[in-house]
Amino acid sequence: MRLSGSAAGLQQLQQDHESGARKLAAVALSILRTTLEHLEDPISLNGPWWRKTCLAAWHLWKNGRPSMDAAIVSFLLLTLSEISTVLSQEIGSGTCKELCIQNAFDNIQHMIRSYTTRISQNLASHILSKDENSKTKRNRFTILALSCSSTIRECIVQSALASGAPLINIHVLESRPLFEGVSMAASIVSRFEALPIPRPQVRVTIFTDASVAQAAMEVDLLLLGADRIAADGSVSNKTGSLPAALMVHHMEPAAETIVVSEIYKVATEPSNQHNVENNEASEVMNAWKQNDKVKGLDIVQDRLESDDAGHGQATVNVQNVYFEWVPPSLINTYICENGLKTPEDFQRQAQWVSEQCEVYFGIC
Template sequence: MNGDGQADYCVVNIQSGRVDVWYNQGPVSKSWGSQTPAGMLWWNSTTQKNAPVASGVTYLEKWTAGDMVTFGDLNGDGRDEYLYVGKVDSNYTSGARQLASTALSSLSQLLGYAALTCQNRVELWDETRRIAKELVAARPSMSAAINSCLIRALSSIDETWRNHQKEEKERGEGVKEVGVKGLVDLAQARIDQIMRERKEVTSKLGAVFMDYITSFQEPRSQADTNSPLHILTLSNSSTIRTALLTLSQTHPSIPLEITVMESRPRCEGADMCAQILRFLDSKAKEKWRFKITPDCAIGTAAKDTDILLLGADRISSEGRVSNKIGSAAAAICVRHCHQQHQQQHQHQSDSHSKGKVVILSESDKIVAEGVEDRKTENHPAEEMSKAWSEETRKVLEDAGVEVFGEWFEWVGWESVDVYVTERGVLDREGVKRVAEEIEGLERRVFGGGTGWYDLGE
C-alpha cells in the first residue's frame, strides 16, 4: 500500500467500505519485549494517526459495500489504489439498457487508467478488449445489452483509430506521434458521441412503438370509440416506461387501461407505475387508467388483455426472450385467453385482435447464435423471506427449505407475436438477421485477429 515492496494487512469495513491498514514493518524478534513474540511488526494507521486510508463509499446496499472494494496498482507507481467496482455487477435496480450505458461510461474511465499503464498501441487494444470482456461478465443475465453495446463501441473505436492512422500516413506523419494517450483521447471522444447517439435510439424506439399502437388502435376506434386499449406489463423496464411516456405526449387521447403486475420480490412493477404517473402528460391522465395486480392474479389479469407488453434482457437468435420472472406465465396466460377469444368469436366479424404478445426492446438485446444461455443469476433468500413473519422465517430456515432465487426466465418464440425495436417491427427472421450482424462484429473484435493496428507495418 505504501510502495515499500512489502505486503500490508488491510481491513475493509463490510458496511461502508472503509479501509484501515496495518503496514508491514518487517520481522521482529523476542528482544522487542517480553510480551511481543517473534514475527512481523505491524503499524496501524487508525491507532497511530486516527485516520483510515479510505473512508468508504455511499451505497444503497450498505451491508454489501465492503464486498465491492478491491485494490490494484493502476498507474504503475508501486502503490495499490482503492477501487470500488460495484456499478455494474451489484446494480439490481437498473434495467439492461441503463447498465449498458453504465458499462460504456466505465469503459471510458478505465481507458484513462489504461493510458497510464500501456506502453504501445498493441497493449492498449488488448487492454481495451479485456476491459470490455470483464464488463460483459459482470451481469450475466443482462450481458446481451452490455455485450452488444460494447462490441459496437469497440468496432467504432477500431474504425476511428484506423481513420486517424490513414490520415496521419497521408500527411506523411508517423502514426506513433499520437501516442497511447492520444489514442485514448480519440476513444473517449468516440464513446461520448456514442452515448449521445444512444439517446436518439430511445426516440426512434418510441416512434416505432407509437406507430404500432396507433395502427393497433385504429380498427378498435372504428368499432367502439369508448373502449380502452388494455395493456398488461410487469417489472420496471426503462424502455417500456419511456415508450409509454412518449405515447402520452404524442397521443394522449388514446384511452388506455394499463395493468402492471406487482413484480415481487422487489415490487418493481409498482415502482414503474409510480414513475410513469410522476411524469405522465396531464391530458393522458384523463384517458389513462392504471391498476396494480398481484403476480398470482395473472390468470385473471390476462383475460381482458389486448397487448402483453414485455421488455427483454436478452433475445436469442431464434426469437426466445429472457426477461423478469413472471414473463413466461404472463405470455402463456395471454396466449390461452387469446385462443379462447378466437374460438368464441370464430363465427363473428371481430374487428380487432386481442391477446398480442409484444416485445419492446432495443436491437442491442439480440445476441449471436450459440450465446443465448448464460450463468443463472440468483438473489439471496432474504429478497423473499423478509416479507414473512419472523416465526415463519425461522421455521423454514431451520428446516432447510429452499427459497427460489432466480430472477430471469425464457419466453418461447412461439408465444411472441412481434418484436418492436428502433429498427422497426421485426419478426423472427428480422431478429435472426440482427443476430448475424452482431456475430460478425464480435468475430471482428474478439475473433483472434490483431485488430485495428494490423495494417501491414
C-alpha cells in the same frame, strides 16, 4: 494482467439488481472508459494499449452480469469498432487520440440514450397503423406490464395516446421480490399527469404476481421488455413474463403481445444454453420477516440448505430467479429502435455479434 479499476467495475455490474440491460451496458461503457484513462501505454492499434483495451472489454462482458451480457457485449463491440475506425486514420498527438476516443464513447452513449424515444415512437406508429386498418374507435384501452423500465413506461404512454381511447386501464404486476411494479405504477402516474390537458383518464391497478390471470382479463396489449433475445426470437425478461404471456394468449387471444427492445440485446447462444441467475434468498425472505402473520419462518430459516446440513434432516431452498424465457410462439410483434423485427433479423444480429467477437476478442 490487472487493469486499474476493473475489479471495482465488475463488482458494480454484478451487484446491481435494479438496472435493466441497457443501463448496465451504459455502466459497462463508463467503466471501460475509466479503465482506458488509466492506461499508461502509447495509444496504438499495434501495441499493448489496444490489447489491454480489448481485454478489459472482454472481462466486462464475461465476468460482469451474465444474464444481461448480450447488451453489454454488443455496445462494447460497437465502441471498440468506433475506436478502431478512428485510430486507423492519421491522427497526430496522443492528446488528439484521447479526444477522439472520448468522442467515440460519447457517440455510443448518445445512441443508447436515444433508444427509449425511438422505440416508443415506433410502437405508437404500429398502434396507429392497426387502428387505421380496423376503423373501430376504442372506448378504452387496457395494457398489462410488469417490472420497472423507463422504456416500458414511455411505450405505455405513447401506445395509450396512439389508441385514442378516452379511458386507459393499466395493469401492473407487483414484480416480486423487489416490488418494482410499485415504482412502475408511480412512474406511470407521474408521467401521465405531466401531459397537457386534454389527456385520457388513466386508471392504474397493481396486481400481485399470483393474480396474473385476473390482470390478463380484457387486456388489449401485453408489453414486455427484454434483457436478452435469442436468435430464434425467444425473449428473456423479468420472472413473471411467461405466466403473463400464457394468460394473455389463453384468456385474450385477440390481444397483442409486443416485445419492445433494442436489437443489440440479441445473444449468440440459444435460450437453452443461457445460465439461470438465482439471486439471494434474503430478497424474498425480507418481505416475510416484515409480516408478523407469516408463521413458521423460524423453522424455514433454520432448515435453509447449507453444506453442513445434517444427514436425514429436511432442508428448505428459497428460489429467487430473476429472469425467464418467453418463446416466440407467445409473441406477436417485436419492435426495436429501427422498426418491426422478425427472428430472421435476430439471426443476422447474432451472426454479427459472433463475427465481431472474433475480431476484437480473438486477441485476448
